[in-house]
Amino acid sequence: MKNILVIGFSTRNIICSGNRAGYNMYAIDAFCDHDMLECARAAIKLDIGEGFHAENIEISDLCGIIDSFGIEFDAIIPASGFETISFPKNYPILCNDHDIMKEVTDKSRFARLLSSLNLPHPQTYSLSEIENINSPIMVKPACSGGGILNRVLYDWNDLQSYLDSLNRMHIQLTEKDLVFQDYLQGIPASVSVISTEDRASAVAINEQLIGIPWLTGLPFAYCGNITPLYTPFSDQMKNIAENLILELGLVGSSGVDFLITENGPVIIEVNARFQGSLDTVELSTGLNLFEAHMQAFEGKLPEEPRNREYAARAIIYGDRNIEVSAHLHEKILEKRSVDVPNTGDIVGPDEPLTSVLSTGNCREEVIREARSSVMFIRECLDLDSPQENGPRTESTYVQNIK
Known part of the structure; x- marks a missing residue:
């Protein structure tokens, strides 16, 4: 395999990892960031507009974009936001079973699965049940990631305020599209797993940065990772993650999100795709996750990596x-x-602007370096006059070829 197309909302980390592994990488995504374009042979920018959902795109339109590259792809990899799209069988889609992906990405169905497996997870409630609950409840869309839309409800009246806020963002969801769970507190974490059909290997445990005030104003937005995370529950989390991935029948790169509470680790969700932790896992371990993903579909697992930094x-x-x-x-x-x-891109409020990386000998060192870089960029940002433009949008598909 040599020519690989990745389709997702943001594909930069996958494209650059694949490029480092020696593949000819192509992309369809919503941002076409500067560094992604430097690693891609060609890229096409999607028009996502307001309230865009990947499953609402006409499959014939998406196939038309794929065909417009004029490349005979050896593999097409659906990434963030496009994992559950059902492509025509004549396309070389490299992904997990469509029915499995539907179950994993729907938080309501996934919660029921975890209950049936007797695995620790937040108690999930129906809409009628939360009217009588006195403790705080976490509400989140059933099929959305990144934590940007997650909120805590302290009483029944907060639900309507939450729905009103979604409508103002042109996100059309009803109570039936939401998941209600116990609001738990702890350390957000994830386990990165590479798996074949019959074996799974946890290659890293990562701390998740969630709602960090110097990075975002959103309380539960995903803000990045630190790898590795050392915890007394490391072995338990690895075993749970490996067994769960095998139980689900997932192949390739997957991540299991946990919350490490005072009572131990609790499973939050599974990301059956490349995760946002790809950068830190690769920097910390030296493992190329794209190559490991491709090899896993051929039945091969990498040797267990060691954390270098x-x-x-x-x-x-x-x-x-x-x-x-x-x-x-x-x-x-x-x-x-x-x-x-x-240059010229428009970034709206509460949208990701950019990311910074750092490496070092300890957690404190990498946090200090990352925060210094963030403050530098924020100061530069303040020197520019605030703009009154709207959020990033595109009126048409734009092709960028290296």
Whole structure:
């Protein structure tokens, strides 16, 4: 296999990993970041607009975009947001079974599965049950990731306020599209797993950065990772993750999200795709996750890697409407940045602007370096006049060829 197409909302980390592994990488995504374009042979930018959902895209339109590359792809990999799309059988789709993906990505169905397996997870409630619950409840869309839309309900009246806020964002969800769970507190974490049809290997345990105030104003937004995470529950989490991935029948790169509570680890969800922790896992272990993913579909697992150093990825969210000036673009590139927006890109409030990476000998060192880079970029951002443009949108498909 040589020519690989990746389709997802944000494909930068996958494209760059595949490029480092020696593949000819092509992309369809919503951002076409500067550094992704440097690693891709060609890329097409999707028009996501407001309230876009990948499953609403006409499959004939998506196939038309694929065909427009004029490349005979050896494999097409659905990434973030496109995992459950059902493609025509004549396309070389490299992914897990469609029915499995539907069950894993729907948080309501997944909660029922965990209950049947007697695995620790937050208690999940029906809409009628939460009217009589006095403790705080976490509400989240059943089929959405990233934590951007997650909120805590303290009483029944908060639900309507939450739905109203979704409508203002042009997100059309009803009570039936939501999941209600116990609100638990602890350390957010994930286990990165590579699996074949009959074997699974946990290759890293990662700390998740969630709702970090110097990165975002959103309370539960995913803000990056630190690898490795050492915890007394490491072996337990690895065993749970490996057995769960095998039980689900997943192949390739997957991640199991946990919350490490005072009573032990609790499973939050499974991401049956490349995860946002890809950068830190690769930097910390030296493992190329794209190559490991491809080899897993051939029945091969990598040797268990060792952590060489600590690595962090910190995602900076915009706090207002921002038009990326040439000056800001250059300043972002002065740091160890990834997901770098292009000059002229428009980033809306609470949208990811860019990410910074750091490596070091301990957690404190990588946090300190990452935070220094973030503060530098924020100061540069403040030098630019606030813009009144709307969030990133595209009126048409745009092709960028290296």
